[in-house]
Ligand SMILES: O=C(O)C1=C[C@@H](OP(=O)(O)O)[C@@H](O)[C@H](O)C1
């Protein structure tokens with residue numbers, strides 16, 4: 001396990017950065033490129049481990065994929081261009097890969113097996129398997145069809161209406177990837193709208209999908225056409241730099257070309273409420289996705305309460321929000337976030353235990369946490385662990401900005417799952 005020391009105490013964060021491409025969009029761009037007809041060019045592809053897992057699975061499925069740094073060329077010949085893989089498909093640490101591929105492969109006429117790392121084999125897969133079975137899918141998993149590895153006997157499916165009990169873009173996207181190959185109209189209703197990158201990408205590839213509030217429906221089968229996808233910067237990666245600037249006195253940071261899709265900007269909405277000085281400039285669009293430049297200045301934050309429909313809009317940013325709340329005046333309450341328990345780690349537990357080790361004041365609850373902020377009072381610092389979770393690792397690295405004795409992070413290699421250039425980029429602005 002790699003160990004790194006982060007000594008950022010009082011080191012102000014200044015200058016301009018671009019963060020790597022959006023992880024959700026990068027996964028989807030390779031998958032859609034492979035099932036479309038013709039050439040797709042992806043610019044700004046995220047070269048984190050998770051997206052490279054998707055890329056290599058698609059190659060094993062017969063897709064022609066060439067990568068040169070952050071540029072990926074995909075030659076697709078439609079769904080029928082995919083072939084039975086000769087070996088198991090390994091998604092590594094990536095929940096998005098395994099779940100989206102389950103949807104795609106359940107409607108292909110061949111056998112496939114999806115495996116991943118220890119974390120993937122603990123995370124629930126029945127949320128995808130159960131609705132796909134309603135469509136006639138044949139999927140088999142460990143622990144009574146709950147866990148990976150998952151074996152799939154691809155078959156012809158039937159269109160359904162599915163009322164999802166959770167707001168999950170992975171559930172929605174898996175079903176859309178099955179539905180787009182299936183005769184008839186499939187409708188998916190969510191309790192709250194989850195990130196809508198799949199819906200936007202279907203349109204970018206010339207497909208049709210109806211969307212209204214937290215519902216979407218499409219008529220299959222559809223033929224998609226290759227296109228150019230320019231991937232915006234990932235707001236979930238930008239979040240760590242936003243936090244570093246906000247909590248370090250004297251900071252002023254510009255982050256250029258960040259995706260600001262409203263289903264992803266919950267952190268910006270909540271931070272505005274907490275009194276953060278963040279401006280969103282030069283709004284524009286890249287292939288149906290809103291993009292902007294952000295300017296962040298050090299701010300004295302106040303506490304807030306976050307729950308309900310806001311949670312899916314900032315689900316991956318809750319670890320870094322918890323760190324920000326340790327520096328805010330008052331008690332911040334995060335609730336309705338039980339989904340955090342089934343991410344790469346149980347993030348309610350890892351955030352609470354690791355930040356408390358650094359001197360924070362956080363209480364774990366059934367579906368979130370309560371964070372008592374002590375503005376002006378630095379964290380102490382010490383030795384903490386990522387437990388193989390990239391977002392926990394980066395959040396703890398940023399905690400070094402307010403930890404007097406610095407932060408020693410074990411398991412720092414996890415960071416490369418979504419942000420391989422994180423440490424280098426952080427050095428350029430401090
Ligand atoms: O669809 C996606 O790209 C993602 C959806 C979210 O997961 P859920 O669908 O489980 O909420 C998110 O946490 C994950 O990082 C990426």
Ligand SMILES: C=C(OP(=O)(O)O)C(=O)O
Pocket residue numbers: 050093094095096097316343344391418
């Ligand atoms: C939860 C995450 O990803 P995934 O579900 O794709 O593993 C994440 O990136 O925080």
